[in-house]
Amino acid sequence: MTEDGLRRRVSYLRVSLTDRCNLRCRYCMPNTGIRFFPKDSLLDLEELKRLLKVFRDMGMTKIRLTGGEPLLRPELEEILSEIIRLGIEDVSLTTNGVLLSHRVQSLVAAGLKRVNISLDTFQAERFHKITGMAALDRVLRGIWDTVDAGLEPVKINMVVMREWNLDEVEEFALFAKRAPVEVRFLELMPTANNFEGTAGADPDSFVSADEIKMRIERVVTLGAEEPCSGVAKVFPIEEGLGKIGFISPVSNHFCGSCNRIRLTARGALKTCLHGPDSADLRAALQGGADDTELKQIIRDALTIKPDEHFIRPDHYVSGNLRMSQVGG
Numbered sequence: 001m002t003e004d005g006l007r008r009r010v011s012y013l014r015v016s017l018t019d020r021c022n023l024r025c026r027y028c029m030p031n032t033g034i035r036f037f038p039k040d041s042l043l044d045l046e047e048l049k050r051l052l053k054v055f056r057d058m059g060m061t062k063i064r065l066t067g068g069e070p071l072l073r074p075e076l077e078e079i080l081s082e083i084i085r086l087g088i089e090d091v092s093l094t095t096n097g098v099l100l101s102h103r104v105q106s107l108v109a110a111g112l113k114r115v116n117i118s119l120d121t122f123q124a125e126r127f128h129k130i131t132g133m134a135a136l137d138r139v140l141r142g143i144w145d146t147v148d149a150g151l152e153p154v155k156i157n158m159v160v161m162r163e164w165n166l167d168e169v170e171e172f173a174l175f176a177k178r179a180p181v182e183v184r185f186l187e188l189m190p191t192a193n194n195f196e197g198t199a200g201a202d203p204d205s206f207v208s209a210d211e212i213k214m215r216i217e218r219v220v221t222l223g224a225e226e227p228c229s230g231v232a233k234v235f236p237i238e239e240g241l242g243k244i245g246f247i248s249p250v251s252n253h254f255c256g257s258c259n260r261i262r263l264t265a266r267g268a269l270k271t272c273l274h275g276p277d278s279a280d281l282r283a284a285l286q287g288g289a290d291d292t293e294l295k296q297i298i299r300d301a302l303t304i305k306p307d308e309h310f311i312r313p314d315h316y317v318s319g320n321l322r323m324s325q326v327g328g
């Protein structure tokens with residue numbers, strides 16, 4: 001078992017497999033364009049496998065693969081199989097869903113059990129404007145194919161922005177009523193992109209989880225909140241097939257019970273999404289560190305994991321977070 005300096009048990013690793021993406025979501029990437037990291041600066045498959053084993057040995061019981069867009073990584077199935085082989089059953093994926101449909105079967109065969117698919121609108125033109133690609137149909141196909149393949153749960157992540165899609169939250173709630181999916185409404189987080197002119201990620205765009213909940217309770221009746229099992233507050237929908245979740249990193253952060261750490265595509269350890277890199281594990285690997293040394297580097301970084309981040313509705317700034325490089 002691994003604990004941080006505040007004795008919070010750390011058991012959840014989020015791994016960004018690439019900083020590259022086929023979309024350019026307005027709230028995630030700068031609209032001035034983004035320069036991706038050179039490929040040879042990313043963890044290769046063998047380095048990644050080595051680090052996954054070290055994290056497994058340190059007590060990580062849950063892993064989420066993210067990006068950038070993880071489906072752009074050709075070895076994704078092999079990485080999934082390796083995680084299962086290491087004995088970690090709770091492995092999931094966060095994807096924009098564009099490339100999901102034709103890969104669902106191979107992902108399931110590799111051991112994937114659950115998936116989060118990001119979708120911010122049901123309107124084709126709006127989808128194009130928010131993400132930079134006319135691909136709504138492909139994402140919807142990906143959602144239904146994962147449901148049909150029996151992945152459970154299928155979660156839909158909607159980042160709510162006042163001027164872009166707040167008027168659709170009721171429709172998303174009704175979608176969760178008629179489909180066996182969990183729709184999770186995410187508060188928009190500030191990122192470093194704000195300073196580069198990214199539309200849709202500023203204080204005026206921010207909508208609190210309370211305001212979203214008030215809106216959707218006009219169209220669905222929520223049951224009792226489920227016992228907390230993560231960062232989302234989850235509610236069943238009365239007479240519905242799916243569920244609703246709220247994630248409120250800004251208005252009501254959950255740092256006190258944070259059990260997560262992150263590995264970036266370049267092999268940096270991040271002990272807080274909103275903090276700086278905590279250790280360069282790839283450099284340590286390339287410098288010849290053995291597993292014992294790697295574990296000590298990780299433990300040392302964890303002793304200074306921040307107790308909380310300082311983003312609030314009235315302090316809506318982020319110094320350095322580039323969401324597509326860290327994976328959310």
Ligand code: SAM
Pocket residue numbers: 021027028066067068069070094095096097116117118157159186187188189190191201323324326327328
């Ligand atoms: N490309 C994949 C996707 O979009 O699902 C995985 C990486 S993406 C960075 C992970 C999650 O972060 C997505 O659900 C995305 O909507 C969310 N995200 C990105 N920027 C965000 C922001 N500024 N505030 C809140 N969530 C954000």
Ligand code: SF4
Pocket residue numbers: 021022023024025028029067068069096118323324
């Ligand atoms: Fe790509 Fe995901 Fe960021 Fe959108 S949110 S640009 S899909 S990494």
